[in-house]
Amino acid sequence: MGLVVQKFGGTSVADPERIRKAASRVLESIKQGNQVVVVVSAMSGVTDRLLTLGAELGGENPDPRELDALLATGEQQTVALISMYLRSQGQAARSLTGPQLGMLTDGQHNRARILEIETKALNEILSRGEVAVVAGFQGVDSDGNITTLGRGGSDTSAVAVGAALKADVCEIFTDVEGVYTADPNLVSGARKLNRVSYEEMLEMASLGTKVLQIRSVKFAMQYGLPIHVRSTFVSEEGTWVVREEEVLERLMVSGVTYNRNEAKIRVRGVADAPGAAARIFTPLSEAGIVVDMIVQNVSDEGTTDVTFTVGRSDYKKALSLIESDSSNIGTHGVEGDSGIAKLSVVGVGMRDHAGVAAKMFQVLADEGINIQLITTSEIKISVAVEEKYTELGVRALHAAFVESGAKDPKEDG
């Protein structure tokens, strides 16, 4: 007998038939003797329809408080529908909105952060043998205003509820069967990982793997709550996201990811002196533009080139900001390329194996792919390449690092 949090995303509750299917996963878990807390998103499409209405009436930047009140209705509908379905099947259940649960957040509308979760209402429901059905994505601030956690926030809600209740597992039900070594749509040899560490999952989420929201992984890591990513529609196990030491099969590289939604900007001949980088990036930050990779080469004759990438939708804005500010920055020229992609390999196994980078560069070179930028972290290496090489690069890296069965050298030794 365990305590299980089951989270269902928008596609898993998109229509009445899918809601019944999701509910059957709840009933199965109860039959196995578990106490269950369900966390759900809005039915697929509902949030977008509400955003469209909001844009039509609230203009380009609808009032954030009212937008939250509007969007929160999507999840409230789903929790009521699932609860009434469970009841119609003889299983007592009770829906809770963010405010009813006591999902206390700060007052940052549209991107609130969870401060505290009251467990009293949840524990009362569970102790009566009922299923608690919690609206994901939403909370309430200390003044009673409805808040939302930002897109994908239901994952975070689920993990936070699981952490607060000290649940045994947080099951994330989705329309894929787990976390894959690469996008299966791109790489036919991609395979499902049985286990992956929180750290690797974090990097993969940051790099574009959409299975889990970054914040939810951080939360789970912080509280040591195992996440089980699995399909709503098939019964096999999916991927467990757990502590590194619980990952038995230690691959050197657990995943190859890509993000083809990047653009590159190169600022030439910047003075190699304190404050230069700040003069480039402060205006971007003030404009709300998120900068991804940043590379500055060693100086040559007192000046240097600074190159960085931004999301493609921010490209033109970023370029014109830099250009209009070029005299202040003191550059010899600005150039850009909106057609690049970022390829990354991720794995805790590379932490103590310097050869991964060298091998990665060689694999790409063998395919004739020129590397434009490189950034690294402890467990990932990312490179920017011309966008047209995305598929070729991902497949080559996957073949070299995953399909070859490259193991963590420590395990071999």
Added chain:
Amino acid sequence: MGLVVQKFGGTSVADPERIRKAASRVLESIKQGNQVVVVVSAMSGVTDRLLTLGAELGGENPDPRELDALLATGEQQTVALISMYLRSQGQAARSLTGPQLGMLTDGQHNRARILEIETKALNEILSRGEVAVVAGFQGVDSDGNITTLGRGGSDTSAVAVGAALKADVCEIFTDVEGVYTADPNLVSGARKLNRVSYEEMLEMASLGTKVLQIRSVKFAMQYGLPIHVRSTFVSEEGTWVVREEEVLERLMVSGVTYNRNEAKIRVRGVADAPGAAARIFTPLSEAGIVVDMIVQNVSDEGTTDVTFTVGRSDYKKALSLIESDSSNIGTHGVEGDSGIAKLSVVGVGMRDHAGVAAKMFQVLADEGINIQLITTSEIKISVAVEEKYTELGVRALHAAFVESGAKDPKEDG
């Protein structure tokens, strides 16, 4: 400078264009120097869509608590949309759900009654010069569960808020221009009433005039809150519902109404003895069937006929209940007719003018319409007739009592 509650029904906020139109009525009122509280329904169609979803997942009788949580999202969407539109127009506004407002009700889901309205949040918003936009139809019970007031409950919400705030007027915006002396679709000579008394409005609402919900009229009468029924789409004044003494133009009959959704059941030869009527109506009441007109004639040779009407959708159920219980009731036979209509004339002027009944019967007789049942109250007379005579009867009564300009005899004298 006054305090005005403005209520917009579902058709007045059916789409973004209409929401903008409704909001313009709010802005006008503010320009006139008023403080405004807005109360709104769900966008037309939304509640029905939610009910359909609820029926699909919750079965024939979806869990009442969950149904309320589901339905309450409709109004929550509208308040957020109106508030963000007002803000986009430079008018500070703030939405409040039933729980946020503190619309405290009992725990009778789907038909909750208002117990108390907290005015603190409302007064704070108003004192800041903001518009408070309140979700109608919904409240919260003492355990924090979301409740709803039943269909049409937004009228009641608006009047209750107006009473709690001691507002100067509660404006009910709708898609008709006011309260008419008869259904304008049926009677070309029907005209808008400038003023009508609470008592008359109550009778008209009970008899099928759909402009206002009965409970809201009772509430307004209790607190002496003037209601102004008017169109969202034209700027002329509509109909004021006020105390009888404030109705200047005293017609003998203020309105002719009809309800063609009735069925008649006659129970023959019932023993004219104590308990007989109870034996007929107790099973109906237990089955949740609402009985409308009840007529029992003077006894003839120790037995009597009891005739009553029910809503047409309850006809078959009521008939079979009476038939299956006929030996207990002790009847000579049961017969019914599902094709009848009720015609009524309403007016405080008839209170001290006995001639109204006689005139009504004569008007119908002149048209060859046979009267099957008669019931009266202090300010209305209703008759049941064959359904096919509905239009003819309504037109004849309207011509005789309203178009003729029949005045309250007291006023003539």
